Amino acid sequence: MRVLSVGGQEEPPRGPAGPEPLVALVNEGTYPFHAGGVSVWCDQLIRGLPDVQFLVVAICLNHRELPVRELPPNARLVSIPIWDQVLESAEPRVGRRHRLPALRSLARLLTAEPAEVDESEEFLSLICELVDAADHGALAPALAFPLLCEVFADALAASPWLQATHHGSMLDVARLAENFIHILRPLLFDLGPLDVVHLSSSGLPSLVGMSMWHRRRTPLVVTEHGLFLRERYLDLGRAGGRPAETQVMLRFYHLMVAGIYRAASVIAPVSGYNQQWQERVGAAPANIRLIHSAVEPSDFPVRLNEPERPSVGWLGRIDPIKDLHTLIKAAAVIRDEVPDVLVNLYGSAAPAQQGYLRSCHDLVDSLDLQEVVRFAGAVPSPADAFHTNQISALSSISEGFPYVVLESMACGVPVVGTDVGGVREAIGDAGRCVRANDPQALGAACLELLGDPALRRSLGRVGRQRVENMFDLETMLATHRGLYAELAGPFRSISIQTPGQTIDLREPAADEVPTP
Amino acid sequence: MSIRQRPPLAEHADDEPFAALLERFGPEVRQAFDVFHIALIFEAAGVNDRVAAEEYGTPDVVRLATQVAEVAPYVPTVPHRHRPQLLRRATDAVTRGTAFVLAGLMSMTSAAAVNRPGANLVLLMSCLVATTIMSPLSFMAHLLSIRAGAGNRRAALGPIYRWGVLVTAAVGLAVAGTAGAGIALLTVGPVLYAQAAVMALVMQRPWLFALTLAPGGIASTLYLMPGLRLVDADVAAILSIAGIGTLAATMLVRLSSRGRLRGWVGRLERRAAMPFVGAGLATSAFIGSFIVCCQGIKPLESAGVHAWFVAAWPMFVPLGLAEMAVVIMRDQVHAATRTATSAAELAQAVRRAGAWFWGAFTAVALIAMALSIAVQPIGSGGVTLLVPTAFALLALTLIARLADPDPYDQLAPLASACGAVGLMVVAMVDSHLSSLGSAAVMVGVLAATASATWAVLWRRSKSLHAYRWSL
Numbered sequence: 001m002r003v004l005s006v007g008g009q010e011e012p013p014r015g016p017a018g019p020e021p022l023v024a025l026v027n028e029g030t031y032p033f034h035a036g037g038v039s040v041w042c043d044q045l046i047r048g049l050p051d052v053q054f055l056v057v058a059i060c061l062n063h064r065e066l067p068v069r070e071l072p073p074n075a076r077l078v079s080i081p082i083w084d085q086v087l088e089s090a091e092p093r094v095g096r097r098h099r100l101p102a103l104r105s106l107a108r109l110l111t112a113e114p115a116e117v118d119e120s121e122e123f124l125s126l127i128c129e130l131v132d133a134a135d136h137g138a139l140a141p142a143l144a145f146p147l148l149c150e151v152f153a154d155a156l157a158a159s160p161w162l163q164a165t166h167h168g169s170m171l172d173v174a175r176l177a178e179n180f181i182h183i184l185r186p187l188l189f190d191l192g193p194l195d196v197v198h199l200s201s202s203g204l205p206s207l208v209g210m211s212m213w214h215r216r217r218t219p220l221v222v223t224e225h226g227l228f229l230r231e232r233y234l235d236l237g238r239a240g241g242r243p244a245e246t247q248v249m250l251r252f253y254h255l256m257v258a259g260i261y262r263a264a265s266v267i268a269p270v271s272g273y274n275q276q277w278q279e280r281v282g283a284a285p286a287n288i289r290l291i292h293s294a295v296e297p298s299d300f301p302v303r304l305n306e307p308e309r310p311s312v313g314w315l316g317r318i319d320p321i322k323d324l325h326t327l328i329k330a331a332a333v334i335r336d337e338v339p340d341v342l343v344n345l346y347g348s349a350a351p352a353q354q355g356y357l358r359s360c361h362d363l364v365d366s367l368d369l370q371e372v373v374r375f376a377g378a379v380p381s382p383a384d385a386f387h388t389n390q391i392s393a394l395s396s397i398s399e400g401f402p403y404v405v406l407e408s409m410a411c412g413v414p415v416v417g418t419d420v421g422g423v424r425e426a427i428g429d430a431g432r433c434v435r436a437n438d439p440q441a442l443g444a445a446c447l448e449l450l451g452d453p454a455l456r457r458s459l460g461r462v463g464r465q466r467v468e469n470m471f472d473l474e475t476m477l478a479t480h481r482g483l484y485a486e487l488a489g490p491f492r493s494i495s496i497q498t499p500g501q502t503i504d505l506r507e508p509a510a511d512e513v514p515t516p
Numbered sequence: 517m518s519i520r521q522r523p524p525l526a527e528h529a530d531d532e533p534f535a536a537l538l539e540r541f542g543p544e545v546r547q548a549f550d551v552f553h554i555a556l557i558f559e560a561a562g563v564n565d566r567v568a569a570e571e572y573g574t575p576d577v578v579r580l581a582t583q584v585a586e587v588a589p590y591v592p593t594v595p596h597r598h599r600p601q602l603l604r605r606a607t608d609a610v611t612r613g614t615a616f617v618l619a620g621l622m623s624m625t626s627a628a629a630v631n632r633p634g635a636n637l638v639l640l641m642s643c644l645v646a647t648t649i650m651s652p653l654s655f656m657a658h659l660l661s662i663r664a665g666a667g668n669r670r671a672a673l674g675p676i677y678r679w680g681v682l683v684t685a686a687v688g689l690a691v692a693g694t695a696g697a698g699i700a701l702l703t704v705g706p707v708l709y710a711q712a713a714v715m716a717l718v719m720q721r722p723w724l725f726a727l728t729l730a731p732g733g734i735a736s737t738l739y740l741m742p743g744l745r746l747v748d749a750d751v752a753a754i755l756s757i758a759g760i761g762t763l764a765a766t767m768l769v770r771l772s773s774r775g776r777l778r779g780w781v782g783r784l785e786r787r788a789a790m791p792f793v794g795a796g797l798a799t800s801a802f803i804g805s806f807i808v809c810c811q812g813i814k815p816l817e818s819a820g821v822h823a824w825f826v827a828a829w830p831m832f833v834p835l836g837l838a839e840m841a842v843v844i845m846r847d848q849v850h851a852a853t854r855t856a857t858s859a860a861e862l863a864q865a866v867r868r869a870g871a872w873f874w875g876a877f878t879a880v881a882l883i884a885m886a887l888s889i890a891v892q893p894i895g896s897g898g899v900t901l902l903v904p905t906a907f908a909l910l911a912l913t914l915i916a917r918l919a920d921p922d923p924y925d926q927l928a929p930l931a932s933a934c935g936a937v938g939l940m941v942v943a944m945v946d947s948h949l950s951s952l953g954s955a956a957v958m959v960g961v962l963a964a965t966a967s968a969t970w971a972v973l974w975r976r977s978k979s980l981h982a983y984r985w986s987l
Contacts, residue, residue, distance in 0.1 A: 114550070169853060169856060233549075233556045246549065250553075276565075397561075419562070420559065436559075436564075437562045
């Protein structure tokens with residue numbers, strides 16, 4: 001195992017003894033390779049805290065992905081391309097000696113019938129064993145297709161429950177083996193000495209966090225924007241995959257999230273809604289500190305002149321989770337009352353969502369809304385999109401604490417949003433919140449605002465004040481600066497119960513306690 | 517109680533709103549994996565904590581989900597039953613196999629058309645180059661056709677096209693410089709053909725694939741038809757036009773493609789493709805041995821191309837049947853992965869399917885060989901009888917490529933190497949044996965090659981490698 005070995009292009013970072021805290025900011029599939037809310041948040045954090053050195057650890061698709069954002073001087077990039085295809089013929093020859101008992105135990109845990117007790121402790125212990133194996137060079141060769149097939153085949157054979165209730169078969173074994181070759185790869189990498197590891201999601205960054213927590217006893221902070229576990233349930237449930245494979249993957253994600261909540265020193269949700277779900281999954285309330293996402297109000301000037309034509313703006317990526325079908329149906333409801341309304345959809349669809357985009361176009365055609373709904377594509381500045389519409393709308397079925405709501409409010413444009421995630425918490429009394437998946441309600445709320453200019457102005461003023469008072473970027477940055485300073489000190493002790501003994505995994509050796 | 521467990525009792529099972537909720541979400545709830553999943557289904561449909569409290573009297577949506585779960589127990593989705601589209605897949609397989617056969621036929625016809633010294637050398641070179649290039653390119657094509665979505669396939673042609681054109685140009689220039697432009701054209705013809713076929717396969721465009729087959733096929737057929745004898749120059753012209761036509765067609769496809777393929781063929785993939793260069797070389801060695809061994813077969817040569825056609829039965833007949841058998845074998849394995857619950861059970865199914873396939877192939881190949889030998893002119897020498905065996909071995913090589921779960925991985929080079937060695941051995945010992953003895957040795961070579969490839973398949977089934985078939 002190498003320190004910072006990914007791609008071989010990075011030099012090891014300096015140790016935590018330097019004058020500025022060194023924070024690893026770990027994300028998956030976002031900063032700096034893709035745009036989106038998490039990317040905005042990472043950028044805000046790095047640029048807003050120039051006195052902190054950041055090591056941006058990006059779990060990405062493969063080594064050929066190119067950054068879309070330029071990193072500030074206080075940040076360096078390390079990418080972990082977990083989906084790079086490693087083919088059988090390109091792998092070193094593997095044999096029986098490469099079998100890992102911890103992988104076998106992990107597979108058995110994931111395929112067994114869920115128990116009454118909290119299994120996240122056992123999961124965390126197994127991950128720690130895998131990290132130890134990685135340090136001894138034993139994990140990399142064990143993540144080979146034939147060996148993982150063997151591991152999951154044994155686990156399936158030992159789980160009549162999975163066979164009976166989920167029709168588990170060798171096809172599930174093959175698919176699971178293929179998945180785990182990739183998703184366990186973050187455990188292979190040691191980021192070196194750090195003051196804090198800050199995870200921007202409880203997804204695969206958790207594995208980086210767990211490995212650093214065990215390997216170097218680095219304190220962890222977990223910030224969640226969208227709830228990873230929640231989105232996996234929705235994705236896998238919607239995908240209609242094989243039941244046994246889906247069950248095992250959900251179990252893995254569930255235990256991983258519960259495990260990282262257990263290991264983290266601080267869990268920092270961006271909304272009260274997220275906090276509620278984190279507690280349901282097992283996060284200790286004492287470890288949770290709510291830090292709302294924020295925007296810089298000066299970047300979003302208040303709209304001076306409202307457009308004359310009744311118009312509704314939507315901004316985001318075109319994706320089923322944004323439920324544009326409901327918004328398009330709501331547009332039909334609005335059109336029936338306000339024939340000259342214009343609904344502008346700003347944003348583009350990823351290649352994988354081109355089918356969904358087509359379905360949106362088809363729906364527009366079938367409802368005869370070609371003159372009402374306009375697919376305006378991506379816009380360079382969100383403020384421009386908000387300024388050119390009378391109101392904003394958000395029709396998502398799942399959200400964390402959406403930036404578009406904050407940005408729209410900062411521009412003084414009232415928002416009609418669906419009551420999911422932290423949307424109600426963000427909008428407060430500066431707009432309207434309606435039930436998700438309800439075109440009639442969404443349309444009615446939009447009509448209320450479109451028909452009352454005074455109400456729009458009033459709500460716009462309230463929204464701007466709300467952003468300035470509650471979701472101000474400076475406050476968010478100061479909170480994070482304090483958090484890093486606090487965690488960079490000596491570590492708290494966290495113990496893990498394993499069968500037969502209690503292991504204090506976070507108790508640092510005397511010579512390892514950083515000098516204040 | 518763990519939140520993941522189904523609760524013991526529902527408090528509101530008889531409430532009207534609760535019944536309506538069940539009515540609305542029943543099917544989805546019964547497919548949900550646990551209480552969390554049910555809660556999230558509700559939330560996505562607008563039933564959040566607030567609605568759960570106001571309309572259903574539960575503290576939050578998770579508690580509501582817990583109650584629903586009790587009255588709507590989990591019913592797993594019945595796995596989709598695999599219904600193989602046998603006819604379509606068999607047609608595809610036969611078409612692919614025919615492409616390889618026609619490539620060889622095209623080369624043979626080219627050589628026959630060139631009535632000048634050195635033609636066989638050119639033929640040999642073109643076969644070697646085409647096969648060596650074809651192997652890694654086809655592997656890349658295999659990767660890309662799996663990974664590239666429908667909208668990304670044209671962009672996937674980029675890497676294949678770059679490499680293909682580069683190598684073709686290099687080979688063409690080298691031959692042109694040493695042997696002349698006409699021979700260079702004949703040399704690059706099969707290479708272009710191979711490249712065009714691969715690109716058509718990546719595109720999954722049957723019409724384009726058919727287009728690449730047509731010129732060579734028509735030229736070869738015309739040349740072989742009794743009573744219709746083209747002069748050599750005509751055939752050479754047809755083949756030249758065919759080569760230029762395939763190049764133009766692929767260029768058009770490539771130039772009309774938009775977008776840049778990012779991240780599909782990286783360093784690891786290129787490294788992984790290297791063994792397939794070896795596979796290509798092994799196959800080339802086999803074809804080369806075949807050509808060298810058949811140099812002095814005067815009886816067949818004097819009997820005309822029809823005798824060659826008869827001699828090639830052991831390739832065409834079993835190839836056609838085995839192509840179908842490959843499809844059936846793969847479908848059997850595919851189905852087995854969906855039902856087998858242990859590695860041993862799956863390995864057994866793989867072996868059963870493999871034994872059926874290789875057994876059928878070997879039997880058909882032997883019968884075709886016997887028929888082919890039987891209709892040869894009385895008094896033909898042993899070396900003449902070598903030809904049907906060589907064709908049978910060529911068929912084995914082609915089929916091994918289709919049968920391997922990782923195409924071109926192990927079976928093809930093994931079959932090629934065995935075949936090449938076998939041919940050489942038979943050619944060397946032939947002068948010391950009677951015709952019957954030669955025939956017996958040839959049958960032995962074929963059986964040994966088939967057994968060796970079967971052994972690889974057997975070993976693979978034990979190492980669970982056959983799972984790759986299902987992915």
